Amino acid sequence: MATETKAHEGAPDTGRRDFLYVAAGAVGAVGVAGAAWPLINQMNPDASVLALASIEFDLASIEEGQSVTIKWRGLPVFVRHRTGAEIDEAKAVPLTDLKDPESDEQRTKPGHEQWLIMIANCTHLGCVPVGESGDFDGWFCPCHGSHYDSAGRIRKGPAPKNLVLPPYTFISDTKVQIG
Amino acid sequence: MASHDSSYVPGSAVEKWLDERLPVIRWSKTHLLDFPTPKNLNYWWTFGGILAVMLVVQIITGIILAMHYTPNVAMAFDSVEHIRRDVNGGRIIQAVHAVGASMFFFAVYVHIFRGLFFGSYKAPREILWILGVLIFVLMMATAFMGYVLPWGQMSFWAATVITNIFAAIPVVGTPVLELLRGGFAVDNATLNRFFSLHYLLPFVIAAVVVLHIWALHVPGNNNPTGVDVKSSRDTLPFHPYFTMKDLFAILVFMIPFAWFVFFAPDLLGHPDNYVMANSQVTPAHIVPEWYFLPFYAILRAIDFNILFIDSKLGGVIFFAGSILVLFFVPWLDTSKVRSGTFRPMFKWFYALFVVNFVLLAYLGASPADANVLGLSVADFSKVCTAYYFLYFFVVLPVLGRIETPKPLPASISESVLGQPAAAE
Numbered sequence: 068m069a070t071e072t073k074a075h076e077g078a079p080d081t082g083r084r085d086f087l088y089v090a091a092g093a094v095g096a097v098g099v100a101g102a103a104w105p106l107i108n109q110m111n112p113d114a115s116v117l118a119l120a121s122i123e124f125d126l127a128s129i130e131e132g133q134s135v136t137i138k139w140r141g142l143p144v145f146v147r148h149r150t151g152a153e154i155d156e157a158k159a160v161p162l163t164d165l166k167d168p169e170s171d172e173q174r175t176k177p178g179h180e181q182w183l184i185m186i187a188n189c190t191h192l193g194c195v196p197v198g199e200s201g202d203f204d205g206w207f208c209p210c211h212g213s214h215y216d217s218a219g220r221i222r223k224g225p226a227p228k229n230l231v232l233p234p235y236t237f238i239s240d241t242k243v244q245i246g
Numbered sequence: 247m248a249s250h251d252s253s254y255v256p257g258s259a260v261e262k263w264l265d266e267r268l269p270v271i272r273w274s275k276t277h278l279l280d281f282p283t284p285k286n287l288n289y290w291w292t293f294g295g296i297l298a299v300m301l302v303v304q305i306i307t308g309i310i311l312a313m314h315y316t317p318n319v320a321m322a323f324d325s326v327e328h329i330r331r332d333v334n335g336g337r338i339i340q341a342v343h344a345v346g347a348s349m350f351f352f353a354v355y356v357h358i359f360r361g362l363f364f365g366s367y368k369a370p371r372e373i374l375w376i377l378g379v380l381i382f383v384l385m386m387a388t389a390f391m392g393y394v395l396p397w398g399q400m401s402f403w404a405a406t407v408i409t410n411i412f413a414a415i416p417v418v419g420t421p422v423l424e425l426l427r428g429g430f431a432v433d434n435a436t437l438n439r440f441f442s443l444h445y446l447l448p449f450v451i452a453a454v455v456v457l458h459i460w461a462l463h464v465p466g467n468n469n470p471t472g473v474d475v476k477s478s479r480d481t482l483p484f485h486p487y488f489t490m491k492d493l494f495a496i497l498v499f500m501i502p503f504a505w506f507v508f509f510a511p512d513l514l515g516h517p518d519n520y521v522m523a524n525s526q527v528t529p530a531h532i533v534p535e536w537y538f539l540p541f542y543a544i545l546r547a548i549d550f551n552i553l554f555i556d557s558k559l560g561g562v563i564f565f566a567g568s569i570l571v572l573f574f575v576p577w578l579d580t581s582k583v584r585s586g587t588f589r590p591m592f593k594w595f596y597a598l599f600v601v602n603f604v605l606l607a608y609l610g611a612s613p614a615d616a617n618v619l620g621l622s623v624a625d626f627s628k629v630c631t632a633y634y635f636l637y638f639f640v641v642l643p644v645l646g647r648i649e650t651p652k653p654l655p656a657s658i659s660e661s662v663l664g665q666p667a668a669a670e
């Protein structure tokens with residue numbers, strides 16, 4: 068660079084030229100990034116997908132020991148009416164035995180312990196586990212062999228976390244709002 | 247590009263006029279007809295030509311399928327059935343595309359393992375090898391997205407499981423997952439973009455193939471002895487010697503291909519993919535297409551936490567690593583000798599690597615809670631995963647230092663014709 072300027076006697080100040088060069092490049096890069104963002108952002112969940120964010124569900128028809136799978140934001144959700152034995156079994160587990168320690172109370176709502184409401188996708192890679200099976204009287208994921216207990220907590224296999232609880236509230240004794 | 251000069255003499259006034267403006271004929275003669283090719287190439291070297299044919303087969307049948315296919319969750323499954331039952335000749339064209347993907351992968355595995363044995367990745371062919379690995383990665387992405395299009399149960403759950411791999415990335419995982427899917431779950435938005443990209447990627451592959459062949463034509467072909475070409479006595483023109491050899495191999499390759507298409511189009515597929523996608527129920531035993539099985543077994547093998555890395559992220563790191571490591575093979579292998587034929591120790595480790603890879607595929611297809619040869623699938627997969635990585639990170643670097651190679655032939659000609667004295 069320096070030797071080049073010497074050759075051009077009386078050429079404009081190269082410091083200034085370099086500055087303009089870098090500044091123009093920087094503005095150009097910001098411009099390109101700004102133009103690229105909407106082209107990528109269009110792939111994000113659209114308004115019609117986001118509109119399904121909250122549902123109400125009536126629990127009255129689910130007998131003790133029964134579960135149903137419902138759909139929330141396109142995801143399957145387990146709603147299980149647990150038996151007394153399942154609740155006792157979940158409570159008896161010491162937290163130190165758990166890969167992702169959570170007590171049974173943290174997994175349910177106070178006064179509604181019989182209801183276990185969880186997103187039904189295995190926290191490993193998203194398959195839907197099979198109910199009332201596995202080594203811990205809960206769910207077994209056939210895809211890569213994860214076992215969940217009667218509180219939906221991961222006990223064995225490659226899944227790292229307990230089945231995820233969606234945000235939900237009881238709006239009456241038999242009605243929940245999910246989302 | 248090539249080291250030898252063009253021997254093209256335009257035969258007519260029109261050819262001369264064209265040659266002065268766009269020398270395509272000159273270029274084709276140099277690169278497609280006269281290209282000097284080692285005369286000892288064996289049939290392992292015909293798979294490049296086979297791969298080129300398969301890419302064209304997939305593109306032609308794919309464009310036809312797209313004329314009848316509907317990328318919408320309500321109609322996709324039925325539209326593929328419509329192709330198979332109603333469209334004229336659709337049964338065969340759809341089968342050629344579906345079986346074609348398997349044949350394409352079979353050929354690419356042979357091609358890659360050929361390179362690993364004969365050291366075709368070593369200097370000066372590193373870029374050629376890297377472009378090849380890039381094509382392999384693009385092929386996997388293309389085939390994965392194509393498999394989602396018929397919108398059967400396997401399609402849906404493959405899409406769910408594979409996109410979920412991205413959720414393992416720390417911090418940005420979930421936003422990236424939703425960006426890829428276009429929703430919280432795999433749904434119509436996902437199917438539409440996969441169709442768009444499945445149409446696009448084969449043309450990207452074609453472009454990388456052009457670079458791959460360009461990078462081949464700078465140093466020229468490797469050969470079974472791994473010894474450099476020393477004189478024109480070591481080579482023959484590509485046409486007609488190798489065009490004929492390739493053509494013969496292509497025809498032989500077409501026999502099993504046609505057998506599958508005509509007699510067993512579904513043998514390589516999975517019956518669950520004839521059940522329409524259902525986001526509420528996962529089939530009892532999901533397995534990927536056979537060509538992904540070894541890598542799938544590696545993903546599944548990591549079912550334990552490694553320090554602060556949880557089992558899910560660990561699985562994904564090993565899965566990605568098992569493919570990415572291929573990019574670095576040219577620098578991991580320290581041996582100066584290219585061909586495995588002259589490497590007495592390497593040969594055995596290589597053979598074990600091939601067996602290990604097939605075992606990984608077998609394990610990938612086995613249910614997670616089964617036993618194989620008295621070991622649980624989980625433990626067996628860990629052993630095989632370990633050897634897969636040891637081969638690249640320990641065997642290849644160390645062998646180059648401790649192994650004494652056998653004497654190399656002085657030239658390709660000598661290896662073909664025997665000692666110069668005997669050849670006289």
Ligand code: HEM
Binds near residue numbers: 350388448
């Ligand atoms: C690299 C080349 C390609 C590969 C490896 C590939 C692979 C696949 C696979 C595995 C399937 C699923 C078939 C089944 O299980 O039924 C598929 C489907 C499909 N592909 Fe491709 N493909 C390629 C190129 C193309 C191209 C260029 C198009 C052009 C648009 C295309 C259009 C389609 C369509 C419309 C389907 C859905 C119909 C069906 O399932 O048979 N493909 N592809």
Ligand code: FES
Binds near residue numbers: 190224225
């Ligand atoms: S998705 Fe459930 S164990 Fe892998």
